[in-house]
Amino acid sequence: MWKERVGRVFPALYRLRVAQLRLSRHMQNFDPRIRYARTVSEPLPFVCKRHQSLLRRRLGATDPQLQENKITNLRLSSSRVHGILIRPGETFSFWKLVGKTTARKGYIEGLLLSHGEVRTGVGGGICQLANLLFWLALHSPLDIVERHHHSFDPFPDDRRVLPFGSGASVFYNYVDLRFYNGTAETFQFEVEVADRHLKGTLRSANEWPYTYHMEEWNHRFMEQDGKYYRQNEIWRRTIAKRTGNVENEERIIRNFSEVKYSLEPQQLNEGQDEDAAGGA
DSSP states (O other): OHHHHHHHHOHHHHHHHHHHHHHHHHHHTTOTTOEEOOOBOSOOSEEEEEEEEESOOOOTTOOHHHHHHHHHHHHHHHHTTTTBEEOTTEEEEHHHHHOOOOGGGTOOEEEEEETTEEEEEETTTTHHHHHHHHHHHHTSSOEEEEOBOOSEEOSOOSSOOSOTTOOOBOBTTTBOOEEEOOSSSOEEEEEEEOSSEEEEEEEESSOOSEEEEEEEEEEEEEEETTEEEEEEEEEEEEEETTTOOEEEEEEEEEEEEEEOSOOOHHHHHOEEOSOOOEEO
């Protein structure tokens, strides 16, 4: 929250801080102990997980043209990720692959979530790609070594199929999304921007012996000090394909975010103590 206040009251100080954080991340990226995923190849033979998300949704009173702009930005950013291999010992970094989203590269104005508000900026909308990649990675043994989430819930649900708070926030270059492959297997992301959906596939060189199931628990809206919040937990089950046995169950995400839209009275009275959304 302090970053939101500083950004509004002292914009020059905020820009200086961002520049400092970006320089610090650039320096960290030279760490010789980290091997980044860089190799692109033809599709690996085995599918671990497929998912798709709608490109156009109702987002409050925002200009629909910004969603069309987002699709342009997604085409550019997705092309940098499509086909990338994550070999044993390698780290996938969203920003190492996508790079800075500038107008010179063809990126245009889209929606951004910043300082606790919905804004516009060049390259806006590519968080949808980060969301997709994060969801795919959750259905794999890849270690999530860096993932950030938005501190607020900006829009009411519109045809949501995944649990609230299962996405990822990215901001060049220090708010990154990173996965580490600590297995002996090679994995691969495929991404496609189709007519209505952003489509993604996680593949592997050999059939992986486990599947993963996500469940949402304890979802509810609540009021505190005159503000509204939304909370939930997301749990993951690891299931052996051969036996169907649950090998592991763990809570991987706990969300608590301020709600920025109006709530219906019944929403505050709804509590969900059982899983409300998930996918194998």
